[in-house]
Amino acid sequence: MKKARKTGLIFFPAFDWAISPTHPEREERLLYTQDQVFEEGLLDLENIIEYKPSIASYSDINRVHFCVPDARAVTTESHLIAAGGAITAAEKVMNKEVDNAFALVRPPGHHAMLVVHGARGFCNVNMEAIMIEYIRHHYGHRRIAVVDTDCHHGDGTQDIYWNDPDTLCISIHQDGRTLYPGSGFHEEFGGPNALGTTLNIPLPPRTSDEGFLHVLDKAILPILSEFKPDLIINSAGQDNHFSDPITDMRFSAQGYAILNDRLSPDIAVLEGGYSIEKALPYVNVGIILAMAGLDYSHVREPEYDPSRFRQSEEISSQVAQEAEEIYELWSRRNELRERMIGDAKYMKRRKGVYYDTDGISEQQETIVRICSDCGGVVMVNSRSDLGNHIFAVTIPWNACRECRREGESAYDKAQKKDGYQHIYLQDKDRDLYLVK
Structure with a gap:
């Protein structure tokens, strides 16, 4: 024992x-x-x-x-x-x-x-x-x-x-x-x-x-x-x-x-x-x-x-x-990170998600800013087959000045006239969650 x-x-x-x-x-x-x-x-x-x-x-x-x-x-x-x-x-x-x-x-x-x-x-x-x-x-x-x-x-x-x-x-x-x-x-x-x-x-x-x-x-x-x-x-x-x-x-x-x-x-x-x-x-x-x-x-x-x-x-x-x-x-x-990133400024990721319990399909594109100072601002464009289309931004913990500036700008610029039903901002450091 x-x-x-x-x-x-x-x-x-x-x-x-x-x-x-x-x-x-x-x-x-x-x-x-x-x-x-x-x-x-x-x-x-x-x-x-x-x-x-x-x-x-x-x-x-x-x-x-x-x-x-x-x-x-x-x-x-x-x-x-x-x-x-x-x-x-x-x-x-x-x-x-x-x-x-x-x-x-x-x-x-x-x-x-x-x-x-x-x-x-x-x-x-x-x-x-x-x-x-x-x-x-x-x-x-x-x-x-x-x-x-x-x-x-x-x-x-x-x-x-x-x-x-x-x-x-x-x-x-x-x-x-x-x-x-x-x-x-x-x-x-x-x-x-x-x-x-x-x-x-x-x-x-x-x-x-x-x-x-x-x-x-x-x-x-x-x-x-x-x-x-x-x-x-x-x-x-x-x-x-x-x-x-x-x-x-x-x-x-x-x-x-x-x-x-x-x-x-x-x-x-x-x-x-x-x-x-x-x-x-x-x-x-x-x-x-x-x-x-x-x-x-x-x-x-x-x-x-x-x-x-x-x-x-x-x-x-x-x-x-x-x-x-x-x-x-x-x-x-x-070593693998250096090889993956090269001289890229952003990394894009596309995926499909199936919500098997509710029978919903989603198509999603995520863009993250390459950053050596923080996790990088993340921007998500998501659309489900129910017709919901959203844009969402996450400003990470301990965000550097440039990632914060870019995240706030992306949220401000995104408008419902662009086809989004909902636009979100999630700011980790400031414990802030905004929706428009």
């Missing part, structure tokens, strides 16, 4: 929010976990403390997203409370009331991108990003690392921080060629001013504890050591579990506990995980015990037999290669 740590827990099962009564993303996801936590007597321990979630404001959401037409239109009260639960976890850590905290909240959020026309991958707004920007606004700017352990690529968090050199986004997930959202490969490496702070580690189906922990030890932990974040956040998806009905991995409750023990996140925020009875109660208890510095060696889920979930030599070889390649990419990030 290690030295006990004080751990905060925030529960929000969202009783009134479900995509459908039988959908995997429903309130039972957390009810079984709550029962298990009570049954094991975890809340009777002095170093595990439960807190009630606060309610996030629309201003908290606007620090992160451009919601079309506005934040009220794409959220419910449950989304505000789930985001508020993540904020509460952050406050308890930042105010040093606890050593770390776990926000066991739903709905999930890691597929929600910078621009939000609707819901995708069960996600409307991004809980981790709302929490991160809340921390920066209320406690000062921080270098932050997000390690996303959900089985699905954390494409929303990646998109939000694509151009932020002070936010390291590492996603470890089932290979996107075999699973939604079909992304999360090595070439997705970050924007021109933040190259290398987006890192994706796609793993082959049927990877087990051995593979996940190999990548953690050989790639993720060394990279974190070099990045030197002020805070580590685990975007704690649990659908890598061997019993999950919508994925094909072989992770166990013990594996999740060991991962969190070694990663030692300051804050964990629940994401996916849809084996409601067979996995989530045990995985969550294992994570809580690991974060609290308590013995988790006896945590076992039903049907767990380590001999059934050993990965093949072929998978072990692929995983080892993934770890080696992603660390090499990270090590060459400065």
Whole structure:
């Protein structure tokens, strides 16, 4: 047993929010976990403390997203409370009331991108990003690392921080060629001013504890050591579990506990995980015990037999290669940035986004100013097949004079007569959000 740590827990099962009564993303996801936590007597321990979630404001959401037409239109009260639960976890850590905290909240959020026309991958707004920007606004700017352990690529968090050199986004997930959202490969490496702070580690189906922990030890932990974040956040998806009905991995409750023990996140925020009875109660208890510095060696889920979930030599070889390649990419990030940028003044990126939950298609063009002094002003032109056409500008944290001038000018010059229904300005340093 290690030295006990004080751990905060925030529960929000969202009783009134479900995509459908039988959908995997429903309130039972957390009810079984709550029962298990009570049954094991975890809340009777002095170093595990439960807190009630606060309610996030629309201003908290606007620090992160451009919601079309506005934040009220794409959220419910449950989304505000789930985001508020993540904020509460952050406050308890930042105010040093606890050593770390776990926000066991739903709905999930890691597929929600910078621009939000609707819901995708069960996600409307991004809980981790709302929490991160809340921390920066209320406690000062921080270098932050997000390690996303959900089985699905954390494409929303990646998109939000694509151009932020002070936010390291590492996603470890089932290979996107075999699973939604079909992304999360090595070439997705970050924007021109933040190259290398987006890192994706796609793993082959049927990877087990051995593979996940190999990548953690050989790639993720060394990279974190070099990045030197002020805070580590685990975007704690649990659908890598061997019993999950919508994925094909072989992770166990013990594996999740060991991962969190070694990663030692300051804050964990629940994401996916849809084996409601067979996995989530045990995985969550294992994570809580690991974060609290308590013995988790006896945590076992039903049907767990380590001999059934050993990965093949072929998978072990692929995983080892993934770890080696992603660390090499990270090590060459400065060289690759120089090669990418050359003498360019701007970098343009086009992509299509499908909001599978709501059936909306978006076409988006993003332009970022190449800058050696800050993350660069970002300008987004987005159009959905519902007819919404927007222009949005983000002035980054610690913006240099030229990026600030250009961002303010771009917002001032954009007019509705140009065909936009909405024009937005998001100013990180001044905590300003304007719409015309």
